[in-house]
Amino acid sequence: MSPNTSGDAPILRNVTKPRSDVAFFIGLSAFSSIYVFLIVAMLVADVCFTSWSNIIETLLKREVQAAIRLTFLSCTAASILSIWVAIPFGYLLSRYRFPGRSFFEAVADVPFVLPPMVIGLSLLILFHLNIYGWELERWLRDDLGFGVTFRWPAVVLAQFVVACAFAIRTMRVTFDQINPRAEEVARTLGCTRYQSFSRVALPQAMRGIVAAFAVAWARSFGEFGPILVFAGSTRMRTEVLSTTVYLEWSVGNLSSAVAVSLVMVLIASLVLVVIRFAGGPAGR
Amino acid sequence: MIKLQNLSVQTGSFILHNISLDVREGTYATLMGKNGQGKTTLMEAICGLRTVTAGTIQINSVDITRWLPGDRGIGYVPQDLVVFPGMTTYDQIAFPLKIRRWPRRMISDRVSEVAVLLHLTALLSRRPDELSGGQSQRVAIGRALSFRPRVLMLDEPVSSLDQQAKNETLSLLKSIQQQVGVTTLHITHDEKEAGRMADQRFVIDNGTLSEQSSLASPIH
Numbered sequence: 474m475s476p477n478t479s480g481d482a483p484i485l486r487n488v489t490k491p492r493s494d495v496a497f498f499i500g501l502s503a504f505s506s507i508y509v510f511l512i513v514a515m516l517v518a519d520v521c522f523t524s525w526s527n528i529i530e531t532l533l534k535r536e537v538q539a540a541i542r543l544t545f546l547s548c549t550a551a552s553i554l555s556i557w558v559a560i561p562f563g564y565l566l567s568r569y570r571f572p573g574r575s576f577f578e579a580v581a582d583v584p585f586v587l588p589p590m591v592i593g594l595s596l597l598i599l600f601h602l603n604i605y606g607w608e609l610e611r612w613l614r615d616d617l618g619f620g621v622t623f624r625w626p627a628v629v630l631a632q633f634v635v636a637c638a639f640a641i642r643t644m645r646v647t648f649d650q651i652n653p654r655a656e657e658v659a660r661t662l663g664c665t666r667y668q669s670f671s672r673v674a675l676p677q678a679m680r681g682i683v684a685a686f687a688v689a690w691a692r693s694f695g696e697f698g699p700i701l702v703f704a705g706s707t708r709m710r711t712e713v714l715s716t717t718v719y720l721e722w723s724v725g726n727l728s729s730a731v732a733v734s735l736v737m738v739l740i741a742s743l744v745l746v747v748i749r750f751a752g753g754p755a756g757r
Numbered sequence: 758m759i760k761l762q763n764l765s766v767q768t769g770s771f772i773l774h775n776i777s778l779d780v781r782e783g784t785y786a787t788l789m790g791k792n793g794q795g796k797t798t799l800m801e802a803i804c805g806l807r808t809v810t811a812g813t814i815q816i817n818s819v820d821i822t823r824w825l826p827g828d829r830g831i832g833y834v835p836q837d838l839v840v841f842p843g844m845t846t847y848d849q850i851a852f853p854l855k856i857r858r859w860p861r862r863m864i865s866d867r868v869s870e871v872a873v874l875l876h877l878t879a880l881l882s883r884r885p886d887e888l889s890g891g892q893s894q895r896v897a898i899g900r901a902l903s904f905r906p907r908v909l910m911l912d913e914p915v916s917s918l919d920q921q922a923k924n925e926t927l928s929l930l931k932s933i934q935q936q937v938g939v940t941t942l943h944i945t946h947d948e949k950e951a952g953r954m955a956d957q958r959f960v961i962d963n964g965t966l967s968e969q970s971s972l973a974s975p976i977h
Contacts, residue, residue: 652839654835654837654839655839655841655842657801657806657826657835657839658833658835658839659841659852660805660806660825660826660827661804661805661806661826661827661829661831661832661833662827662832662833662852662853662856662900662901662904663827663853663856663857663904664827664856665825665827668827668856672852672856673841676843677842677843
């Protein structure tokens, strides 16, 4: 390459001192470390605050065991429901343009922006709104024998409303990353749209489905506000681990609250590992 | 036989207007044209993947304009191949047969037959990431042929191959077409390729489609 001789600024920089990217990487690491340090410090503080014997003692409490049981069952139920909705919803948003699509997208994003307490309150009002003498909760309880409010189904529903939004977003990104041409070709080979979805798109989305399930599970696991408002926090009935922390703390039993918190951290860590290994857009 | 009468297709802002074409039964036809003339859009419309706004499409004298893509009996090999990820060559070729609920034994026999025809017998257990470009191309052709389509549509089937693989695939395509006798429409940019393959040649230019005699001047 010949040097610029036109009198303009030189094309090649006149290097007198080699430049370095070290400062850039130090900057990146420093800012990232602030957050990592904060989270690790919080966890270490929790560990220092309690002891193994305290954790074991807390775990042996009947109420805590019931809360662990309900947490696992409700999170799993909410996640399964979320996946059922998120797969078709994510596919619909990813593949088709239709009137009202923006409305669907906006509604799916509502749980991201609404304060959790508002979701719980809205559910409570929905189930108890009197419409010309008819009330959803009363109809479910009296006519179908299946009450929801302040019972375990309320826990699942409160978790589902929030978790499903996260699952939908994960599934939409998953389908966005799958080439739709394969489904088109499948249709020329004899598939209906449903068959091209179930036989071509769905097998390719398996990692995303696992990731969406894990995200929904993790989100349900951490839910507190809507559960408190819509399901209450009745011991042995609607108590999940997140409400256990609140109940123990509210009666001044801080060491038990911290012990339960550490159990939650352990479970959440396991879910994070599943998300990372499941891969997919949410796992990376 | 493929017959288009005054066909109009719109996809986004792109419009193909008033296209007519008649590919005779059992012939090998090529469709040429510059980039952006709508060759692929036209082929996808025939396959049922693009919405036809006017006109008709007939295959073997049956109007299939409003039929679902899967009911048209067209074997389609897209330009971007699109072999299904994760499926073995056997499963790719068997795919249209499983959709049509062929008995297992018949599927196995037909896959073997197609594999012999396309020299894929040794590759039946391989997945797409274990195949070369030419091999993937043959798998896509085998998948399109396995269900004995009424017509075969090839969208630039050798454009991504090196010269040797291109020659081999073209020879194979011509020999298969002669053996099977399936009416074939083949999109290509290459004048020599069209000359070598075609019984009938069509050119699309400025939205107008015309049949070219073999002595017609090449397009530029």
